Amino acid sequence: MITLHGKSVFGDICIGGISFYKRKERIIKRYRIDDVDQEVKRFQDAKTKGIAQLQDLYAKALHDVGEANAAIFEIHQMMLDDLDYLESVTNIITSQLVNAEYAIGVTADNFSAMFSAMDDAYMQGRAADVKDVSERLLTILDGSDSDIADSDQSNMANPYILASDDLVPSETVQLDKSKVLGFIMQKGSANSHTSILARSMGIPAIVALGDDLKSDFDGKLAIVDGFTGTVYIDPDEETLRLMKQKQAESNERKQLLKQLKGKESVTLDGRKVKIYANIGNTSDVGTVLSNDAEGIGLFRSEFLYLENNDFPTEEQQFLAYKQVAENMAGRKVIIRTLDIGADKQADYFNLDKEENPALGYRAIRICLTQPEIFKTQLRALYRAALYGNISIMFPMIISIEEIHQIKEIIKEVQNELTMNGIPFKADVETGIMIETPASALVSEDLAKEVDFFSVGTNDLTQYTLAIDRQNQKLDPFYQSHHKAILKLIKMAADSAHAEGKWIGICGELGADTSGKRY
Amino acid sequence: MKKFTYVINDELGIHARPAGLLVKESAKFTSNITLKSGDKSGDAKRIFGVMGMGIKKGNEVTVEADGADEDAAIAALEEFFKNNL
CATH class of the missing domain: 3.50.30.10 (Phosphohistidine domain)
Structure with a gap:
């Protein structure tokens, strides 16, 4: 032991x-072969098997995530079946008298280098697909895929x-x-x-x-x-x-503790509070319902983007939001718009590597500079709002100007939907995350413009204390009950209440029972 | 030989998914099908060839088909470009 x-x-x-x-990491050995036909056959058998595996994966993905997302496995099949790819591998085996693994490795490097050299960031990202399919062949050749279709x-x-x-x-x-x-x-x-x-x-x-x-x-x-x-x-x-x-x-x-479920949540001093759940996927709704949460306080919409190989379409998003709204049957579902960037990356966004990602090009900053991405999401949200009690929440707000811009875009989206005769719910509650110190400090103005605040304690703590929460060396300094944070939260709460708006809290501090006394 | 030209309308150009669909569509015909854009050209039945051209929104492409079923191929591909790109 x-x-x-x-x-x-x-x-x-x-x-x-x-x-x-x-994580995939492999050293390819190069050795000389005597029987060229035998080696080419090894490669071809592996290819046939690889395509069969990809067909299974495609069928599974089709069932789980739909046609648009499953398409990548079809493209991988085509890559394995591509004549340029086949000719390259076969040619290296026959002309250099080397093993199939080595020939595949060299071919993969060449083709991925071709993509990496293209002047289009999206195509540069496809280098990973070439590596991925080649890796599949190598796994088959060394037998480590055994009986399972995919070894992860x-x-x-x-x-x-x-x-x-x-x-x-x-x-x-x-x-x-x-x-x-x-x-x-x-x-x-x-x-x-x-x-x-x-x-x-x-x-x-x-x-x-x-x-x-x-x-x-x-x-x-x-x-x-x-x-x-x-x-x-x-x-x-x-x-x-x-x-x-x-x-x-x-x-x-x-x-x-479970027996306490279904009882109204009342604090020790008799105040009623609502306990909502946070979810990061449509399949999490089951957990929410079985734990009797009163609603969903934070639906992280970025999972739709992170799980995809390309921008999720309006229809895909609409179906996901609609499903959650319907499952929650009239209980509140607060959907946060795209919060990608910093540590959450998707290749197709083509975000630059940043020196200081937490302070970088992320969340609402992407949405306001690339309004097409934002509009697709908003159209899906306003359409899905017809099917349940949806609220929309915007992350990383620092100023009132951002709210004005967002409202302008919402107006455009609603006009477009009206013009196209697509049904939607116009009157949807909108709110913002209080997760930057700036938003708490100007909350007085912000409260006049939105319907609610939600305090994101993880980021608020990180930004207020200037502490990177991914850095374990800083754990001793990370004080989630720091007076500065509590003061900012109080400031935001007072601003909200002064305007008759409500305020919620999410993040780890919300789960910390010792913090609730404030 | 038959051909047509088309200006790409899709935001992302001929990215992975439409490239895959194009290869699939082209493979239905026995004719040789060539994609041309600017000074580049590629075999429409080869996915690396198609993706490697890096065709973007606003680029003009020429599709040429040469073979026994070239008429049917051109008709189908013209329809394909209109619907997908």
């Missing part, structure tokens, strides 16, 4: 097999404990969360994305385990004790027994 210690971000226990998150976590049959160095946001959104029992990470901090995800899922996670967490633990049985921040690899009988007991006790407590 090996025992590791790290920093716990959610107190619960899970027991299961470890799956180490694999999405094909795990049983729930597992996910191990990695630290996941980036685009990786976390693609996880099938119903299969993840817990997270164990080499790096990360209490405020990194994996940690926030673990808390929102209510599953144990231990971060900052360091290099003692090794990739060869893949497949081993482990116990994650989120109460003490301990991970046991290959636990002995006694530890397993003790931990199972502790897990049973924890489950019992959860059952007791």
Whole structure:
């Protein structure tokens, strides 16, 4: 048994097999071959198998995410079947008498270099697709794809404990969360994305385990004790027994808490508060309903963008928003418009690498400078608003001028919808995130223009304290109850109430019971 | 040989998805189908060839078909460009 210690971000226990998150990295060996025909045949067999795998993936994606998103797997098939690609690989094998792996590697490099050299940022991004399909062939050739169609976590049959160095946001959104029992990470901090995800899922996670967490633990049985921040690899009988007991006790407590569900939420001093849930995908609605939240306080619309290989269409967005609005049956659903940029990236946005991404070109700043992207989303939102109780919320606001611009764009969108005879709901509640110190400081003016405020405590804390929340070294300095933050929140709350508007809070401080006394 | 010209209307130009659809459409015909834009040309049945041309919005493209079913190919592809690009 090996025992590791790290920093716990959610107190619960899970027991299961470890799956180490694999990022593609491979060294290709070059060796001389004697039988050219045999080697070409190896390549062709791998290609046939690769295309079959992609067909399966396409069928699965078609069912899960629809035709437009599934199309990428069809394009990958065409790439594998492309004559230029085939001729290049075959030619390298026959003329240089080398193995298929090497020929594929060289071809992949050449074709991806062709894309990288194009003057169009979108096409430069396609270099990754060439690498991806070539990687599929290499995996088939070395037999590591075994029987499963695609060798990543999405094909795990049983729930597992996910191990990695630290996941980036685009990786976390693609996880099938119903299969993840817990997270164990080499790096990360209490405020990194994996940690926030673990808390929102209510599953144990231990971060900052360091290099003692090794990739060869893949497949081993482990116990994650989120109460003490301990991970046991290959636990002995006694530890397993003790931990199972502790897990049973924890489950019992959860059952007791569940009985409180369905009761109105009233604070100790008798004030009524509403508890809403945050979601990052349409499939999270099930969790919201089973935990009896009174509504959805933050629907992160960027998942639609991060899961896509191209801008999601108005229709795709409309269907997603409509589905959530309908499922919530009249309960409030606050949808935040696109908050991409900084640590959440999608290739097709072609965002530049920035020195200071948290202070960079993100969220509403992208929407106001590229109004076509913004308008597509707004059209989908106003149309979907007919099917439930939708509110629209704008992120990263710093000034009243931004609100004026947004209102102008909304007016244009509504005019266009009217002109095209497309049904929509004109009277939709709109609000803003209070997540920059500037917005709290000018909240008096902002409150006159919008229907509600929602305080985003994670970013507000990061910007007010000048602390990068992804940097684990700064954890000792990260004070979520810092007086400066509480003052800003109070200022925003007073401004909202003075105008008869409501204010909500989201972020980790909202989940921290010790903070509610303010 | 038959041909037509068309100005690309799609915001993103001939990006991955329409390139894939174009290759699929072209493969239905036995004729040789060539895509020309500016000084570049490519085989419309080869996805790397089509994507490698980097055709953008506003670019004029010429589609040429040469072979037994060239009439049918040109008619179908002209329709395809109007609907997808």
